[in-house]
Every structure is written in C-alpha cells, then in structure tokens.
Amino acid sequence: MRQENISGNLDWLTIGLYGLMVILGWLNIYAVGYDESVGQSIFTLSLNSGRQLLFIGASLVIILGIIIIDVRFYDAVAYIVYGLLMVILLVMPFFGKEVGGNRAWIGIGSFGVQPSEFAKFATALAVAKYMGSVGFRMDNMRNQAILFALIGLPMALILLQKDTGTALVFSSFLIVFFREGMSPFLIIVGVCAAALFILTLLVPNQWYLHGAIAIVVTILIVMGRKKFRRIALLVVGGLLIMGVIESVDYVITDVLKPHQQNRIKALINPDADPLGYGWNVTQSKIAIGSGGFAGKGFLQGTQTKFDFVPEQSTDFIFCTIGEEEGWLGSVIVIGLFVALLLRILYLGERQKNRFARSYAYSVAAIFFFHFAVNIGMTVGLFPVIGIPLPFFSYGGSSLWAFTALLFILLKIDAHRGQMLQRI
Amino acid sequence: MNEGRKEIFQLLIIVTGIVFAIKLFFIQVLDNRYAQMADSNAIIRQTEYPVRGLITDRNGKLIVYNTPEYKLEVLLKDVTDFDSAKFCRVFGMSREELRATFKAMKARKEFSPYKPTLFLDQLSNVDFARVQDYLDEFPGFYVLARTTRAYTTPALANALGYVSEISKSQLEANKTGIYKQGDYIGQSGIEAFYEEKLRGTRGVRFKLRNVKGIIQGSVENGAYDTLSVPGEDLVTGIDLDLQLYGEFLMKGKAGSIVAIEPATGEILALVSGPSYDPNLLTGRKYSSNFKLISSDSLKPLFNRPLMAQYRPGSIFKIAQAMTALQEGVITPETRIRCDRTIINCHGAHSNEDLRGAIANSCNPYFHQVLRRMLNQGKVNDPYEDTRIGLAEWNKHITSFGFGSPLGIDLPNEKSGLIPSPAYYDVAYRNRPWKFSNIYSIAIGEGENLVVPIQMANFAATVANKGFYYTPHIVKAIGNARLPLPKYRERHYTSIDSSYFRIAADAMQAVVESGTGQYRARLKDVIVCGKTGTVENNPPLFDHSVFIAFAPRVNPRIAVSVYVEDAGQGARAAASIASLMIEKYLFGGTKRPHIEQYVLAGHFEDPKPQ
Known part of the structure; x- marks a missing residue:
C-alpha cells in the first residue's frame, strides 16, 4: 500500500469549523447550567459541561480511529454496519433502557447511548454504497425502491421507539437521491402534501377546502380542451386531493399522539394551545428575543437557565446563544453552519466516484435537516421536533454520531486520488 | 441531467441561513417586546397541585378526604431587603430558624435564584389568613x-x-419525571398501591407580576394555564361501621380480623391490632409522629392481616379433609379411632366419622388422614412415596391460595408457607425424610404458615363451594365504577365442588354441636365455622383462631379472626367472629354478654407454671 501523508490531505478548513463549533457548544452548555451563587467550574463532572468535555474527549478517540483505519474499510463494511444497527434498533423496544417513556437508550452504567443516532451514519454509508454499486441507475424503479427501503427501515424502527423527530431526519436522504438524478416529482408531491396538511389545519372547516378544489377543477375543465382523458385526470386528481384532506383530519385526530398534535397546532396558533407547547415556543422566543443585537454577554443570560425553556441544554441550546450572544452571535453560528454545509458540498463535488459523492451529500443532508429544523423550531418557524443541533446540543450519542459522520467523509476525501472511478 | 441540481441544494442552504438571520433580526433587534418581557420577568409559573382522590366505604361514607394547607415559596432573585424581625414574627420563627431555612434551601442541589423554591412547608389554614395580609411587604x-x-x-x-x-x-x-421535590406521594397501603389513580395531574398557572413582585393576574386570561386534574375517587368494599366495630373489639389485643364478601372478594373489614390513628400522620405533624409510631414496641405499623405469618392450627383440618376426599383416601363415612398415643387430643370422643372429627377437632383422625394421603403406596420406597404424596398434597393446598401472596391491592402482602418436597430437602439438608418426620402439618402446626387474609379467603372459598375472587379492598375506581380487572376473575381450587358441601356441613356442625357451639352460634342465622388453637410458648397463652361464614345458604360474609396469646379458638376468636357476623347481618349484637366477654379480654386463667 502506498504510504501517504494523511494529515496533509485532510481538509483542515472543515476540521477547523468542526473544532470551533464543538468548543462553542461546550461553552454554551456551561452557560445553561451556570449559577453565579454556586460558581462551579466548567470542568465539574456534575454539570452537563463537565460531562460534555468527556464526550468531546471520546470524540477525539473516534476521530483518530477513523483516520487510522484503511479507507476501503468504510466501503467494505457499509452493509454490515447498517445491518447490525438495524438489528439493534429492532430489539430496542424490548431491551432498551426506559427514559422518559421511550426505550431508545442502551444503558452502560450511568451513561447511555442512543443507537438511533448512529443509525444515521450507518444508513448514509449503506445508501452511498448502494448508489455507488456497479450498474446502479437512479431512473431504475427497482433501484429506487431499494433506496427507499434502505431509509424506510430505520425510519420505521425508530418510529417504533416513538422518536418521531429522529425518524424524520431520514427523509433528508431525498436530497441525495435528487442530486443523483431522482425525478423531482416525488419531492414536489411531498412538499405539496405537506402544504396541504398545514392548510387543512389552518382552515377550520375542510368543506371550504373541498369547495375551493371543486371550483378550481371546474374552472380548469371549462378553460382547457374538452378531451375526455384530460377531464378524467382532473376529476381524479381533485378527488385525490380531497381524500388527502380527509386523511389529514384523520391523521391529526386519530394517528398522531396528543403531544404531536399539540406541537403542530402550537406552530400554527400558539395561543390556542391547551397543553403548553405554545408556551415553550413563546418562552424560547422571549429568551432569544431578549438577547437584542449584541446579547447579554456570556453567562449573563437569565431566561435560558433552568425552568424557563425546556430541554435547555439539548434541543433548545440555540436559545442560550440567542440570549447571551444576541443577533450577532446567532448569525455567526448560523454562518458557521452554512459554511460547513457548503464546504461539505464542495468536498462532495470533488469526489471521483459516486460512493464518495453520495456519502458527502448524505452527510450534508443530515446536517442540514438538523440545522434547519432545530433552529427553525427555536425561532418558531417549525413545529417543536426534538432533534439536536449538531455539535452544540448536550449529549454523547449525537456528538459521536455527527463526528463519525463528518470524519469518515474527511477520510474518504483525503484518499480521493486513490479511489477508482467505479462507473 | 444532474447539472444544476447541486446549485439547488447550495441555494437552499444559503436561503435557510438568510431566513434565519432575518427572522432573528425581527425578534431580537426590531421587536423589543420580548426583551421587555424578559427584563421585567413579568411572568411567573406556579404549580397548581391536584386534589387527591377521595376514599369512601361501600355505603358511600367518606373515609379519607383532603384539607387545605399552604406553603411558602421564594424566588430569591426578587427578594429585596425586608424587615426580618417582622418576617419572623409573622411566620412564627426565630432569627436562627430563618437563617437556617435560607441556608438549607440554598444547599439543595436543584436550588436556583431564578426559579421559585420551597421555603416553608405546611402553613396551616389559620396561619395563612394571618400571613396573607403581610405578604406584600416581602417581595419574592x-x-x-x-x-x-x-x-x-x-x-x-x-x-x-x-x-x-x-x-x-x-x-x-422514579424515572417518570412526574414528581418534584416536595410533592406528596402515597407511602403505604391504598395510598401507595393506587398512587397513580389517586394523585391526579398537576396544573400550571402563569401569573403576571409588577415590578414589586405583586401578582397582578393571569397571563392572557389564562390561555396558557393548565388546570390540575383531580385524582380518581376510590370506593372501597369496607363497611365502615363493621370496621369500627372490629377495631373496638380488638382494642387491647394483638391480632387481626378479616371479613370478605364471598360472592365478590370485596374486603368488608380489615382490622389490625394494635393500630394507630391515621390523623397522626398527616401534614406538619407527620415527621415527629412517624418517629414515635414506627419505634413503638407494639408495632402499630405492622399490618397483621397481610404481614403476620401464623401457623393456622385446626382450621387447617377443613382443607386437609377436602384434599383427602379429593385424593380418594377417605370418604365422609370413614371412621378413625381417636388414638392419643402419637398425637394429643381433647374432649370426649372416641371413634368419629369425618364430620364428627371436624366438629370435635380430633387430632389423631387427621394425623391418620395425612398418613393415608402422603403414603398412598404408589411406590415401595416409603421416602419416595412420601415425596409423591406431599407434592400432590401441596398442589391441592396451594390451590386454595395458601403459600403465595393472593395479590390483594395493598403492598407488602406475605406469602405464608406450604411445605413442598423441595422445602424439606433443604430443611433436612438432603437427609431422607418421611411421614413420621413431618406429620405435625396434619393439624396445621409444624412448618405451615398462613396469613390471616388467606384464612378469610379460605372461608370465602368454602362458602362459594370451590372458587374465590382475589380479596381486594377497592371495589370501584373513579368513573369506571369497577375494580381492577384481576379482581373480576374467579379462581377455582383443585377440589371438586361436591366436597365443599361436606366441608360446609362439618363447619355447621362445629358451630351447632362442636367446639364452637358456646360462643359462635347465632339464633337467627346458620353459621359455619372452625376453631383453631395454635400452640404458643408458655407462659404465653396459645393463639386463638376462628374462621367462619354465614349464612349457610347464599353466604354474605366470611371471616377470619386471629388473636395472639388469647388461648382457645373457641373463646376469643370465635366470639369476635360471631359478633362481626352479627354486626354485619343484623346491625348489632343481641348477646351483650359475649361482647362484654370480648372487651374484658380475660379469656384464660393464667397457666400454672
């Protein structure tokens, strides 16, 4: 094997962005738990910040491992890792440790890991491997079906653990499929369905919607050519949409669990929320809003401590940034994410085979989903979906999974000259 | 065809970033409403505690209810200098206590100056009226x-x-996250078992405050508030009058009374003596009184009906008889000579049939019955034969609910003990054992241990001619008006129903012409019962036991009474059991002399030393 100077080939810009975000995240986790009157140090193990430092230390070990291992390994074991994770997810509802009503954790002493976090990079590897395989064609229905099965399986298994947020993350792979040539039709249908979903919630009586659709269909029939095929298509389409509207109503009232219903309702109308989810969004906005242009200063926040905002150091960590660092700090953090995402796409485009490129896009898509949904929810643009902000949220599993996701890409990228074009 | 697609994703990322930046600019820079709300900290969050469910008796009489109490919380960051002398006067504490309370509060792990923290607990109703007028002088x-x-x-x-x-x-x-420090939780009894039903759901109120910390009203007319949901009410099967009467009779005695409605398994009375007044363990008095009660040498917290494991004595002969009938080793007509050489007996009788043996509680008879049961001659080896017989015997006896917890809806129920071959292997350390080693289980002595609730359940099973509903204390939960599902299932014994008729006949004979005739017989109703006198170490008296059910047809009540250190079963226990039956069926006793006899409590002359 040809010896190479690996450190020279690693993309140090990405590593720099990663390091910066992890350190900023750590400082913010400290700020959440900080209490002036007690004055504990950032290293105190009873604080989240102390434990997060341990998680960061473990991440360094993971990074080292990833870089030492032969690059062909990731390609070779992609399916095995995927299969293993799926089996673990499958047995989680029976053997998992129960935390807050969900069995999503494997307990190791007082720490626990969430396999669902690691399922993300396992799926990314498997999807990339499949898309990079010889003879793969995006426009082949069978190939597409297998791809959807690859992301559908972890989604379903994680839904069984009642972790809707993490399950939704897997929908981000649609971006990868799209990049590699999937017809945009599916995405458009998906977006339309989501729009319809929200519209149904906004309009108090679905008969208004049915009426509107009937009118639109009638106008289209009258205006266009009077061909039977076209008229039939319009009528069937109209009826389909009406069906979707009815099913949305069914989904909202019968399928979604009360807390999920409330999160969606809170987004649309925070005031009409009976169970206090609107309160979460409002409190989150108060915290961020009170930061002003330049923020209250590091450790000076009052709103984001303890009870005011729930799940402060995990899902709502961005509130602390907003409150203590203000608009300026928030925009810098957002800028860091945008820069990282664009850099990953750049890395992806310079790969010489489809495995590597698809993997890079998978990484970007997963990060993007987390970034958009997490910050979106704290500023009130998305429903409250409990997923972490990469590198900032407290927690070992998510940090390790994101780290592995990113550094496998950097490892592959460092060897891009060696990896043969497969197609 | 894929060219241009990478730009779409890049664009999406950049647009998302810009949208976030703009949205943040709106809420952080342009809209200073949020900053004001945060600065003044105008909104505070108050917990509304749910009302715990009420507990009533079977006739709707209230047993447990709730009484208001107030506690003082402090939001330390709002506390300004206040007149501490006045504070101490208002709240009735010394300066040192005030200082200590502050110190203790700050030492708590979850303490924060930014959230309301418990300061003083359990101000009584009277205190509250006095305190309220002064409260605005103490912001925070x-x-x-x-x-x-x-x-x-x-x-x-x-x-x-x-x-x-x-x-x-x-x-x-507790990983549910439902409880916070300072919350109440049921610690024992019904309060613990039905905690999830009783506790209700906590509510939250958001209140607006002015700069001085005075509450101005609710936020947006309470749009964000959640009301607390009261806990579910429980209806017990207890007949409060019967319960009170039972406790009255047990005054000054150690033991238990359990009364069950056979047709449903509902517990009508559950008396444990000695007991304590539950009002001692509420509110502010709890901690000091708990120390007193839990260190009391009479152990009033020991719930005898469920936790005391006694040798059952002669009441066990009923179960032995039915097991032997089922195994076919005797018939009701079987006569056995009262040979008192191996095992002692009492009273004048010599060669009884089954009914006579039960009525006179003949020990040699049942010694012989157990021998026939354990040594049926299925194999030649007498040791192995006993093993086979004992395993079979154990199967029948445990089918009455003996030997394991019945599953009553109260915590800490004990199992009792019905010996099995494996038990004796351990007890004899794998040395061989046979009938002659273990025969004392024949008359309910030896290794047998039974819990009073199991005795009453046994009486109910005989009353039902072969099945029981697991005894339970709560007959209706909340609006469902039903007990838990497991209390609606019948449990059948391994004994044929016809043998229960024979058992009931014999128990009727006990009361009409046998050991129970003097104190357990009632004029207006046929009582079926069985006495038991359990050996105790001298100079203490034997334990007095009685089980009974009545009426003979359509039984409405099954009772077990166990009085420690009170002598013969025909005295203390039989008297108490019959008084309980009388009270339940007729509302009171027509035999004041029996009641007097029980209350006086002198059941035996002191044994000669």
Whole structure:
C-alpha cells in the first residue's frame, strides 16, 4: 500500500469549523447550567459541561480511529454496519433502557447511548454504497425502491421507539437521491402534501377546502380542451386531493399522539394551545428575543437557565446563544453552519466516484435537516421536533454520531486520488 | 441531467441561513417586546397541585378526604431587603430558624435564584389568613395552596396507609419525571398501591407580576394555564361501621380480623391490632409522629392481616379433609379411632366419622388422614412415596391460595408457607425424610404458615363451594365504577365442588354441636365455622383462631379472626367472629354478654407454671 501523508490531505478548513463549533457548544452548555451563587467550574463532572468535555474527549478517540483505519474499510463494511444497527434498533423496544417513556437508550452504567443516532451514519454509508454499486441507475424503479427501503427501515424502527423527530431526519436522504438524478416529482408531491396538511389545519372547516378544489377543477375543465382523458385526470386528481384532506383530519385526530398534535397546532396558533407547547415556543422566543443585537454577554443570560425553556441544554441550546450572544452571535453560528454545509458540498463535488459523492451529500443532508429544523423550531418557524443541533446540543450519542459522520467523509476525501472511478 | 441540481441544494442552504438571520433580526433587534418581557420577568409559573382522590366505604361514607394547607415559596432573585424581625414574627420563627431555612434551601442541589423554591412547608389554614395580609411587604415570597389528607375516623389506618413528601431516594428511583421535590406521594397501603389513580395531574398557572413582585393576574386570561386534574375517587368494599366495630373489639389485643364478601372478594373489614390513628400522620405533624409510631414496641405499623405469618392450627383440618376426599383416601363415612398415643387430643370422643372429627377437632383422625394421603403406596420406597404424596398434597393446598401472596391491592402482602418436597430437602439438608418426620402439618402446626387474609379467603372459598375472587379492598375506581380487572376473575381450587358441601356441613356442625357451639352460634342465622388453637410458648397463652361464614345458604360474609396469646379458638376468636357476623347481618349484637366477654379480654386463667 502506498504510504501517504494523511494529515496533509485532510481538509483542515472543515476540521477547523468542526473544532470551533464543538468548543462553542461546550461553552454554551456551561452557560445553561451556570449559577453565579454556586460558581462551579466548567470542568465539574456534575454539570452537563463537565460531562460534555468527556464526550468531546471520546470524540477525539473516534476521530483518530477513523483516520487510522484503511479507507476501503468504510466501503467494505457499509452493509454490515447498517445491518447490525438495524438489528439493534429492532430489539430496542424490548431491551432498551426506559427514559422518559421511550426505550431508545442502551444503558452502560450511568451513561447511555442512543443507537438511533448512529443509525444515521450507518444508513448514509449503506445508501452511498448502494448508489455507488456497479450498474446502479437512479431512473431504475427497482433501484429506487431499494433506496427507499434502505431509509424506510430505520425510519420505521425508530418510529417504533416513538422518536418521531429522529425518524424524520431520514427523509433528508431525498436530497441525495435528487442530486443523483431522482425525478423531482416525488419531492414536489411531498412538499405539496405537506402544504396541504398545514392548510387543512389552518382552515377550520375542510368543506371550504373541498369547495375551493371543486371550483378550481371546474374552472380548469371549462378553460382547457374538452378531451375526455384530460377531464378524467382532473376529476381524479381533485378527488385525490380531497381524500388527502380527509386523511389529514384523520391523521391529526386519530394517528398522531396528543403531544404531536399539540406541537403542530402550537406552530400554527400558539395561543390556542391547551397543553403548553405554545408556551415553550413563546418562552424560547422571549429568551432569544431578549438577547437584542449584541446579547447579554456570556453567562449573563437569565431566561435560558433552568425552568424557563425546556430541554435547555439539548434541543433548545440555540436559545442560550440567542440570549447571551444576541443577533450577532446567532448569525455567526448560523454562518458557521452554512459554511460547513457548503464546504461539505464542495468536498462532495470533488469526489471521483459516486460512493464518495453520495456519502458527502448524505452527510450534508443530515446536517442540514438538523440545522434547519432545530433552529427553525427555536425561532418558531417549525413545529417543536426534538432533534439536536449538531455539535452544540448536550449529549454523547449525537456528538459521536455527527463526528463519525463528518470524519469518515474527511477520510474518504483525503484518499480521493486513490479511489477508482467505479462507473 | 444532474447539472444544476447541486446549485439547488447550495441555494437552499444559503436561503435557510438568510431566513434565519432575518427572522432573528425581527425578534431580537426590531421587536423589543420580548426583551421587555424578559427584563421585567413579568411572568411567573406556579404549580397548581391536584386534589387527591377521595376514599369512601361501600355505603358511600367518606373515609379519607383532603384539607387545605399552604406553603411558602421564594424566588430569591426578587427578594429585596425586608424587615426580618417582622418576617419572623409573622411566620412564627426565630432569627436562627430563618437563617437556617435560607441556608438549607440554598444547599439543595436543584436550588436556583431564578426559579421559585420551597421555603416553608405546611402553613396551616389559620396561619395563612394571618400571613396573607403581610405578604406584600416581602417581595419574592409567594403562598401556594395545596391539600393534605384527613381522615373521618381513626379506623383502618394500616390499610389506608399514609401520604408524605417524596423522599430523595424515591425521587431518584422514579424515572417518570412526574414528581418534584416536595410533592406528596402515597407511602403505604391504598395510598401507595393506587398512587397513580389517586394523585391526579398537576396544573400550571402563569401569573403576571409588577415590578414589586405583586401578582397582578393571569397571563392572557389564562390561555396558557393548565388546570390540575383531580385524582380518581376510590370506593372501597369496607363497611365502615363493621370496621369500627372490629377495631373496638380488638382494642387491647394483638391480632387481626378479616371479613370478605364471598360472592365478590370485596374486603368488608380489615382490622389490625394494635393500630394507630391515621390523623397522626398527616401534614406538619407527620415527621415527629412517624418517629414515635414506627419505634413503638407494639408495632402499630405492622399490618397483621397481610404481614403476620401464623401457623393456622385446626382450621387447617377443613382443607386437609377436602384434599383427602379429593385424593380418594377417605370418604365422609370413614371412621378413625381417636388414638392419643402419637398425637394429643381433647374432649370426649372416641371413634368419629369425618364430620364428627371436624366438629370435635380430633387430632389423631387427621394425623391418620395425612398418613393415608402422603403414603398412598404408589411406590415401595416409603421416602419416595412420601415425596409423591406431599407434592400432590401441596398442589391441592396451594390451590386454595395458601403459600403465595393472593395479590390483594395493598403492598407488602406475605406469602405464608406450604411445605413442598423441595422445602424439606433443604430443611433436612438432603437427609431422607418421611411421614413420621413431618406429620405435625396434619393439624396445621409444624412448618405451615398462613396469613390471616388467606384464612378469610379460605372461608370465602368454602362458602362459594370451590372458587374465590382475589380479596381486594377497592371495589370501584373513579368513573369506571369497577375494580381492577384481576379482581373480576374467579379462581377455582383443585377440589371438586361436591366436597365443599361436606366441608360446609362439618363447619355447621362445629358451630351447632362442636367446639364452637358456646360462643359462635347465632339464633337467627346458620353459621359455619372452625376453631383453631395454635400452640404458643408458655407462659404465653396459645393463639386463638376462628374462621367462619354465614349464612349457610347464599353466604354474605366470611371471616377470619386471629388473636395472639388469647388461648382457645373457641373463646376469643370465635366470639369476635360471631359478633362481626352479627354486626354485619343484623346491625348489632343481641348477646351483650359475649361482647362484654370480648372487651374484658380475660379469656384464660393464667397457666400454672
């Protein structure tokens, strides 16, 4: 094997962005738990910040491992890792440790890991491997079906653990499929369905919607050519949409669990929320809003401590940034994410085979989903979906999974000259 | 065809970033409403404690209710300099206590100056009226209302259990996140078993405050508030009058009374003596009184009906008889000579049939019956034969609910003990054992251990001619008006129903012409019963036991009475059991001399030393 100077080939810009975000995240986790009157140090193990430092230390070990291992390994074991994770997810509802009503954790002493976090990079590897395989064609229905099965399986298994947020993350792979040539039709249908979903919630009586659709269909029939095929298509389409509207109503009232219903309702109308989810969004906005242009200063926040905002150091960590660092700090953090995402796409485009490129896009898509949904929810643009902000949220599993996701890409990228074009 | 697609994703990323930046600019820079709300900290969050469910008896009489109590919370960051001398006067504490309270509060792990923290617990109703007028002089202090338990009578303490603040270890062990420090939780009895039904759901109120910290009203007319949901009410099967009467009769005695309605398994009375007044373990008095009660040498917290494991004595002969009939080793007509050489007996009788043997409680008869049962001659080896016989015997006896907890809806139920071959292997350390080693189980002595509730359940099973509903204390939960599902299932024994008729005949004979005739017989109703006298170490008297059910046809009540250190079963226990039956069926006794006899409590002359 040809010896190479690996450190020279690693993309140090990405590593720099990663390091910066992890350190900023750590400082913010400290700020959440900080209490002036007690004055504990950032290293105190009873604080989240102390434990997060341990998680960061473990991440360094993971990074080292990833870089030492032969690059062909990731390609070779992609399916095995995927299969293993799926089996673990499958047995989680029976053997998992129960935390807050969900069995999503494997307990190791007082720490626990969430396999669902690691399922993300396992799926990314498997999807990339499949898309990079010889003879793969995006426009082949069978190939597409297998791809959807690859992301559908972890989604379903994680839904069984009642972790809707993490399950939704897997929908981000649609971006990868799209990049590699999937017809945009599916995405458009998906977006339309989501729009319809929200519209149904906004309009108090679905008969208004049915009426509107009937009118639109009638106008289209009258205006266009009077061909039977076209008229039939319009009528069937109209009826389909009406069906979707009815099913949305069914989904909202019968399928979604009360807390999920409330999160969606809170987004649309925070005031009409009976169970206090609107309160979460409002409190989150108060915290961020009170930061002003330049923020209250590091450790000076009052709103984001303890009870005011729930799940402060995990899902709502961005509130602390907003409150203590203000608009300026928030925009810098957002800028860091945008820069990282664009850099990953750049890395992806310079790969010489489809495995590597698809993997890079998978990484970007997963990060993007987390970034958009997490910050979106704290500023009130998305429903409250409990997923972490990469590198900032407290927690070992998510940090390790994101780290592995990113550094496998950097490892592959460092060897891009060696990896043969497969197609 | 894929060219241009990478730009779409890049664009999406950049647009998302810009949208976030703009949205943040709106809420952080342009809209200073949020900053004001945060600065003034105008909104505080108050917990509204749910009202715990009420507990009533089978006739709707209230047993447990709630009484208001108030506690003081403090939001330290709002506390300004206040007149501490006045504070101490208003709240009735010394300066040192005030200082200590502050110190203790700050030492708590979850303490923060930014959230309301418990300061003083359990101000009584009277205190509250006085304190309220002064409250605006002490910014940062708030009074919260909640309720504590109160009891209409001093009865049923051990079955009801008590409620107290959740302990640190309980808080750490409970992963549901429902409880917070300072919350009440049921610690024993019904309060613990039905905690999830009784506790209700906590509510939250958001209140607006002005700069001085005075509450101005609710936020947006309470749009964000959640009301607390009261806990579910429980209807017990207890007949409060019967329960009170039972406790009255047991005064000054150690033991238990259990009364069950055979047709449903509902517990009518559950008396544990000695007991305590449940009102001692509520509110502010809890911690000092708990120390007293738990260190009492008479162990009033020991719930005898469920936790005391006694040798059952001669009441066990009923179960032996039915097992032997089922195994076919005797018939009702089988006569056995009262040979008192191996095992002692009492009274004048010599060669009884089964009914006569039960009525006279003949020990040699049942010694012989057990021998026939354990040594049926299925194999030649007498040791192996006993093993086979004992395993079969154990199967029948345990089918009555003996030897394992019945599954009553109260915590800490004990199992008792019905020996099995494996048990004797351990007891004899794998040395061989046979009938002659273990025969004392024949008459309910030896290794047998039975819990009083199992005795009453046994009486109910005979009353039902072969099945029982697991005894339970709560007959209806909340609006469902039903007990838990497992209390609606019948459990059948391994004995044919026809043998229960023979058992009931014999028990009727016990009361009409046998050992129970003097104190258990009632004029207006046929009582079926069985006495038991359990050996005790001299100079203490034997334990007095009685089980009974009545009426013979369509039985309405099954009772077990166990009085420790009170002598023959035909005296204390038979008297108490018959009085309980009389009270339940007729509302009171027509035999004041028996009641007097029980209350006087001199059942035996002191044994000659």
